[in-house]
Structures are given as structure tokens and as C-alpha cells.
């Protein structure tokens with residue numbers, strides 16, 4: 021059985037001071053649980069704060085929203101996978117739709133980031149998802165399949181690599197629109213079958229999360245849908261009280 025993963029993507033919210041306040045409130049209310057894993061993806065500057073707060077908790081872990089694929093060098097403003105690991109990250113978000121659509125990240129770059137994360141012994145969560153135009157053109161399945169295959173194409177030995185997928189329809193992110201539970205399940209099923217073609221039964225162990233306007237009202241029904249193994253939550257994860265009500269569903 022895959023253990024549910026509840027992931028908070030704070031995006032560019034909660035600097036170190038707010039992160040500390042959030043973690044104090046969240047951990048006070050969220051008692052240790054063995055039936056799920058919670059991941060917090062803070063902005064990079066807040067990573068040490070979140071990592072320190074979670075150090076006594078194996079059920080709540082820290083991640084990073086983005087990395088550069090090189091280990092070090094002249095890449096002003098970037099953070100490498102080994103540096104993220106050093107700062108306490110255990111997971112890297114790769115190919116989030118804002119990285120792809122606001123910052124022009126390509127599948128080829130995502131592939132290098134997945135490889136860099138695995139080399140640094142970090143898990144990664146590869147995000148895939150279609151725009152509204154791609155959806156209306158009937159391209160969703162072929163697009164997410166391509167994003168999956170290309171994103172994973174550079175990482176050897178996938179069978180023993182720790183990774184997850186997140187299906188996040190671009191049109192559902194931050195818009196208040198969510199995929200129906202049935203639509204999410206349908207795409208998750210496509211991704212699951214692609215994984216099994218790529219890595220056989222190991223594919224059954226890979227969590228596939230849904231993301232896009234998840235909130236405390238729709239979280240339970242989305243998480244209860246077939247093949248939905250977790251939730252990647254943006255806006256509704258920024259405040260501790262809201263995140264508590266989702267992580268604890």
C-alpha cells in the first residue's frame with residue numbers, strides 16, 4: 021500500500037520568521053502519524069528553519085521548490101542539490117508548472133534536475149500537467165506522458181530511486197478550479213500505467229499526488245479518489261490553520 025503524501029508548496033511565501041511561526045503552530049497541532057508523510061516545500065531561505073523544526077519528526081519532512089542541476093559554480097541566484105541536502109531538504113520539487121510556464125523550464129532541464137537530485141540522494145517529485153488549451157485540444161494524456169518520460173529520461177536505475185509524481189493541471193493551479201475526482205483519477209491511471217511500462221512493479225510503489233486548488237473542503241474527496249496517493253497544495257498551505265485541516269484529513 022502506498023502511504024499518502026500531503027505536500028505543502030508555499031511558493032514565494034513565508035520567509036524564515038513566518039516559517040518559524042508556521043512550524044511552531046503546525047507541529048503543535050499535528051501529532052505524529054505513521055499513516056502518512058507530510059512534506060513542506062518552503063522558499064529556499066526558509067529551508068533551514070523548516071528542517072530544524074522537523075528534525076525530531078520522521079513523519080514531517082522538508083523539501084526545496086527548485087534546484088539547479090550543477091553541483092556548484094557560476095550560476096548566480098541558484099541553489100544546487102547537495103546544498104539543499106546540506107540545508108536539510110529531503111525532497112526536491114521538479115518541473116512545477118510555475119517553473120515551466122513562468123520561468124520557461126523545459127523537459128530537458130527537468131530531466132537534469134531529477135538526475136541531480138538523485139545523485140545528491142534526495143527524493144524528487146516530478147510535476148506534470150496540461151494547460152487549458154492542451155486539454156481542450158485533447159492532448160492531456162500525450163502531454164503528461166511525454167513530460168513523465170522526458171523528465172525521468174536522464175536518471176539511471178529508476179527502479180531504486182526515491183521519487184514521486186504530481187499531476188497538476190495548469191488551469192487548476194491558483195484558479196479555484198479543480199479537476200473532478202474522476203478526471204484526476206483518469207490521468208493518474210495513465211501515469212501509473214506508463215510507470216509500470218517503464219519500471220515494472222516498482223511503478224506500483226510510486227506515489228502520484230494531485231495538485232491544483234486543493235483546499236480543506238475538496239481535499240478529502242480528491243484524496244479518496246482511485247490512484248490519488250496524495251495532494252500537493254499551494255495557496256491553502258501557506259497558513260498553519262488551513263494546512264492543519266488538510267494534512268490531518
Ligand code: PGA
Pocket residue numbers: 029188192193194195231232233234252253254255256
Ligand atoms: P494551488 O497551487 O493549490 O494554489 O492551486 C498548487 C501548486 O501549484 O502546487
